[in-house]
Amino acid sequence: MDTVYDPQSFESDIYHQWESGGYFSPDFFSDDRPCFSMVIPPPNVTGKLHMGHALNHTLQDILARWKRLTGHRVLWVPGTDHAGIATQAVVEKQCAKENTDRHQLGRDAFIQRIWDWKTLYGSHIENQIRRLGDSVDWSRQRFTLDDQLVKAVRHHFVTLYNQGYIYRGKSITHWCIRCQSALSDIEVNHVDHSGSLWHIRYPLDTGTGSIVVATTRPETLLGDQAIAVHPNDARYAQWIGCSVQLPLCNRSIPIIADDAVDPEFGTGAVKVTPAHDHTDYEIGQRHHLEPRVIMDINGHLTGDIPSDYHGLSREDARATIIQDLGEYLVQTTDHTVPQARCYRCDTVVEPRLSKQWFVAMKDLVQPAIAAIQNGEVQFQPKRWESLYLDWMNTIRDWCISRQIWWGHRIPVWYDPDDPDTPIVCAEDPDDPKLIQDPDVLDTWFSSALWPFSTLGWPEKTPDFDQFYPTSALVTGYDIITFWVSRMMTMGMHHCQHPPFHTVIVHGLVRDITGKKMSKSLGNVIDPIDLMDTYGADALRFCLASHATLGGQDIRFSVEKVESCRNFANKLWNATRYLLRQPVESVSLNQPDVQTEEDRWIVSQWYATLESVNHQLAQYNMAAVTETMWQFTWNYVCDWYIEMTKSRASEAAPVLGWVLSQICIVLHPFIPFITERLWAELQAHGAQLPDKVIVAQWPTVQPSAIATELNSTMDLVLSMIRSIRSLRKQVQLKNSVLCDVYIAGDCVDQLAPYHRFFKQLAGVSSVCSGSCPGPHIPAVVLGCTLGIPITESIDITGHQTRLEQQTKQTKQALDQVNKKLSNTGFLNQAPEHVVADIQTKQHQLQCDYDQLMIQLKALSHNV
RNA sequence: GGGCGAUUAGCUCAGUUGGGAGAGCACAUCCCUUACAAGGAUGGGGUCGUAGGUUCAAGCCCUUCAUCGCCCACCA
Numbered sequence: 001m002d003t004v005y006d007p008q009s010f011e012s013d014i015y016h017q018w019e020s021g022g023y024f025s026p027d028f029f030s031d032d033r034p035c036f037s038m039v040i041p042p043p044n045v046t047g048k049l050h051m052g053h054a055l056n057h058t059l060q061d062i063l064a065r066w067k068r069l070t071g072h073r074v075l076w077v078p079g080t081d082h083a084g085i086a087t088q089a090v091v092e093k094q095c096a097k098e099n100t101d102r103h104q105l106g107r108d109a110f111i112q113r114i115w116d117w118k119t120l121y122g123s124h125i126e127n128q129i130r131r132l133g134d135s136v137d138w139s140r141q142r143f144t145l146d147d148q149l150v151k152a153v154r155h156h157f158v159t160l161y162n163q164g165y166i167y168r169g170k171s172i173t174h175w176c177i178r179c180q181s182a183l184s185d186i187e188v189n190h191v192d193h194s195g196s197l198w199h200i201r202y203p204l205d206t207g208t209g210s211i212v213v214a215t216t217r218p219e220t221l222l223g224d225q226a227i228a229v230h231p232n233d234a235r236y237a238q239w240i241g242c243s244v245q246l247p248l249c250n251r252s253i254p255i256i257a258d259d260a261v262d263p264e265f266g267t268g269a270v271k272v273t274p275a276h277d278h279t280d281y282e283i284g285q286r287h288h289l290e291p292r293v294i295m296d297i298n299g300h301l302t303g304d305i306p307s308d309y310h311g312l313s314r315e316d317a318r319a320t321i322i323q324d325l326g327e328y329l330v331q332t333t334d335h336t337v338p339q340a341r342c343y344r345c346d347t348v349v350e351p352r353l354s355k356q357w358f359v360a361m362k363d364l365v366q367p368a369i370a371a372i373q374n375g376e377v378q379f380q381p382k383r384w385e386s387l388y389l390d391w392m393n394t395i396r397d398w399c400i401s402r403q404i405w406w407g408h409r410i411p412v413w414y415d416p417d418d419p420d421t422p423i424v425c426a427e428d429p430d431d432p433k434l435i436q437d438p439d440v441l442d443t444w445f446s447s448a449l450w451p452f453s454t455l456g457w458p459e460k461t462p463d464f465d466q467f468y469p470t471s472a473l474v475t476g477y478d479i480i481t482f483w484v485s486r487m488m489t490m491g492m493h494h495c496q497h498p499p500f501h502t503v504i505v506h507g508l509v510r511d512i513t514g515k516k517m518s519k520s521l522g523n524v525i526d527p528i529d530l531m532d533t534y535g536a537d538a539l540r541f542c543l544a545s546h547a548t549l550g551g552q553d554i555r556f557s558v559e560k561v562e563s564c565r566n567f568a569n570k571l572w573n574a575t576r577y578l579l580r581q582p583v584e585s586v587s588l589n590q591p592d593v594q595t596e597e598d599r600w601i602v603s604q605w606y607a608t609l610e611s612v613n614h615q616l617a618q619y620n621m622a623a624v625t626e627t628m629w630q631f632t633w634n635y636v637c638d639w640y641i642e643m644t645k646s647r648a649s650e651a652a653p654v655l656g657w658v659l660s661q662i663c664i665v666l667h668p669f670i671p672f673i674t675e676r677l678w679a680e681l682q683a684h685g686a687q688l689p690d691k692v693i694v695a696q697w698p699t700v701q702p703s704a705i706a707t708e709l710n711s712t713m714d715l716v717l718s719m720i721r722s723i724r725s726l727r728k729q730v731q732l733k734n735s736v737l738c739d740v741y742i743a744g745d746c747v748d749q750l751a752p753y754h755r756f757f758k759q760l761a762g763v764s765s766v767c768s769g770s771c772p773g774p775h776i777p778a779v780v781l782g783c784t785l786g787i788p789i790t791e792s793i794d795i796t797g798h799q800t801r802l803e804q805q806t807k808q809t810k811q812a813l814d815q816v817n818k819k820l821s822n823t824g825f826l827n828q829a830p831e832h833v834v835a836d837i838q839t840k841q842h843q844l845q846c847d848y849d850q851l852m853i854q855l856k857a858l859s860h861n862v
Numbered sequence: 863g864g865g866c867g868a869u870u871a872g873c874u875c876a877g878u879u880g881g882g883a884g885a886g887c888a889c890a891u892c893c894c895u896u897a898c899a900a901g902g903a904u905g906g907g908g909u910c911g912u913a914g915g916u917u918c919a920a921g922c923c924c925u926u927c928a929u930c931g932c933c934c935a936c937c938a
Binding site: 386387 | 865866867868873874875876878881882885886887888891892893895896897898900901902903904905917918919930931932933934935936937938
């Protein structure tokens with residue numbers, strides 16, 4: 001076995017063994033064990049693994065491996081998403097470098113370019129997933145544009161259309177002038193932007209007087225179709241029904257009254273631009289105003305406007321119009337305006353009137369709402385349910401058409417002679433005269449089907465029968481609305497069952513200061529780099545150790561990964577230590593114990609296993625890492641191995657058993673090293689079955705948990721620590737042995753363990769009773785320790801230390817006494833609490849008495 | 863404007879039926895002791911954001927405020 005733990009040297013080989021051996025397939029087991037299934041949140045096919053993936057995948061793989069070990073046929077479906085806008089944008093950028101664009105190339109050629117790109121880079125993300133160790137079934141890998149998934153999406157669309165949930169309509173939608181596409185409501189982010197509020201005077205047609213409106217978007221003035229005021233606003237009541245002159249345009253628009261106007265804001269009068277503002281569109285509908293489109297898909301002015309403004313960008317248009325307004329502009333004030341930005345490219349989004357396809361959501365989501373309300377599906381942590389429900393309860397129609405080329409093309413055709421009658425069908429129609437709708441579907445429209453389309457739906461496949469509904473979904477909270485809600489909705493609708501019963505929601509990985517990792521901030525940590533340096537296991541263990549029940553965001557630090565690598569190293573070296581002994585008799589059968597420390601470590605292990613089982617059942621991965629760290633490092637390495645060094649060969653079966661247990665239980669967290677160590681044990685003759693990935697999860701043996709022994713051992717450990725501490729205080733060199741006198745109640749209890757004092761605390765002989773000669777005293781757990789004074793001992797300051805300890809003990813004692821003299825406490829606190837305090841009081845009193853004696857003796861000596 | 867989360871040791875964070883304030887890292891001192899210096903031993907360090915309340919007892923329950931972060935929302 002290599003002296004140095006070098007994860008790079010074996011991780012990929014081990015992954016290959018698993019993958020080629022078929023261990024990731026649920027079909028590895030032919031018996032009728034229960035199924036456990038999950039689908040991976042499909043990453044962008046040409047994307048790159050980031051820390052968010054690493055966390056998300058680690059948590060899923062922990063579940064998958066844990067379930068496999070506890071007797072399930074596990075299916076974890078991998079796959080990738082075509083990620084319409086994002087992927088197209090990347091290839092468009094590439095085209096731009098070659099001074100071409102998609103329009104020059106033409107639709108077919110451009111799409112072919114994206115497919116080429118996908119072929120070139122699509123495997124990157126897959127291989128990065130392999131490096132993380134994900135135990136996904138690659139034989140069932142899916143891509144959202146696979147033929148079968150195209151079939152599913154078309155079936156999905158046609159079904160919803162025929163049921164009346166999908167319709168085509170003209171409406172104001174968010175338009176990204178960079179992506180050149182419509183966006184759904186959740187694809188825009190609202191960001192506060194410090195802008196201005198311009199007050200513009202519109203003269204009344206009567207020639208006398210004028211009305212001043214306040215606007216943050218003067219460039220839309222050219223599309224104004226009315227001025228609106230609140231119906232109850234006394235200031236303007238007299239003018240409702242009159243008309244005003246639209247500056248710069250030489251046309252007249254009416255003054256109308258509408259409830260949507262807030263009389264408190266600005267001047268209480270608002271310009272109405274129905275074609276370029278959501279609220280204005282609604283006002284326009286109520287008042288039968290004709291929307292006037294004045295901006296094209298690039299954000300340039302167009303349409304029926306004064307010719308001077310034609311072709312200006314929206315920014316230039318604003319500047320020009322402000323200048324041209326002259327005396328019509330009466331005031332400009334600073335104002336923070338909420339800007340809608342594209343969530344993909346951060347470009348300011350333009351509300352634009354256009355014809356799009358929509359899904360009517362209100363009725364569709366009802367079963368998905370009920371499934372949460374009746375507890376059929378549960379979020380962990382529970383608080384995310386309210387986000388989900390808020391979103392679902394206020395849901396609006398979903399704009400699903402996108403004016404890009406990469407994606408599922410809408411399965412709708414038109415007869416050029418009758419373009420207003422869509423022909424909706426799942427199969428391409430034969431009639432060559434028909435023209436297919438140029439738009440593609442929102443990527444999330446296909447993602448919504450992922451938990452069942454990947455299993456073969458709409459066909460009734462064996463996989464669908466066995467694995468739908470899936471068992472759990474693991475995701476970050478940022479896509480609850482985008483993805484979880486839609487999978488729930490469509491799963492309930494198409495399959496009559498929710499796509500999963502548990503949604504495990506984790507936080508986002510941020511940098512150490514809490515900022516989002518982003519290229520522009522330069523604070524991105526690449527998980528691949530981390531795995532190169534520290535190994536996949538260290539990264540996984542680190543991420544798992546952050547995955548607490550609260551699902552808080554993670555402030556990620558490389559130092560923590562390093563400490564987790566050190567933990568793996570510790571396990572590596574403990575195994576190396578074991579393998580110096582014969583391990584032929586090591587097996588998964590609980591070993592015969594020879595000594596108290598053997599019995600103790602077995603007992604501690606079962607207690608640990610019991611905790612871990614409980615923590616896993618709650619998905620409290622962070623707690624598991626902590627529990628296992630403590631057991632492995634503190635109990636096994638720091639104490640058990642040290643205690644048994646004098647009888648290493650005899651203890652090997654016990655240590656071997658303990659380490660193999662650790663390997664199984666830690667395998668979901670650190671699969672590579674545990675598989676490697678398992679193989680090392682086997683190679684040295686240990687009787688361990690196959691691979692740890694398919695081992696059997698151990699069972700707690702309650703009868704082996706020895707509570708009394710555990711507390712005795714606690715006492716032994718405390719005593720050893722005290723002796724070490726005392727030795728350190730008197731600056732006794734490690735190489736120098738000393739005698740120790742122990743007096744007090746626990747003397748008899750400690751008698752069988754004196755050998756440990758010699759082995760672990762540099763004690764030459766342990767004597768019972770008080771030290772007769774000059775000595776350095778200490779008091780611990782009601783016992784008195786004494787180290788005889790020799791020339792190696794530095795007595796400086798030990799009186800001060802004793803006084804300090806006395807003071808602290810007195811304080812603690814006073815506190816406890818106060819509690820015990822409180823009748824309220826005695827009468828109302830539970831018995832066991834009172835008993836605990838009484839025990840504590842007794843102990844502190846003993847310590848205190850001893851300390852006083854020691855102090856007195858000391859002053860006597862002086 | 864509404865909702866949610868956070869505030870505990872220098873840093874990152876645990877602390878779920880209210881009764882012991884904890885971990886890792888960092889720091890200090892000693893030690894290259896044949897598993898491990900990616901290590902061992904020992905030690906220092908916190909009035910648990912603020913102000914009240916409930917209780918025999920509050921980091922934990924209730925209320926106030928403060929600071930930071932996130933989400934939602936048609937105030938032009």
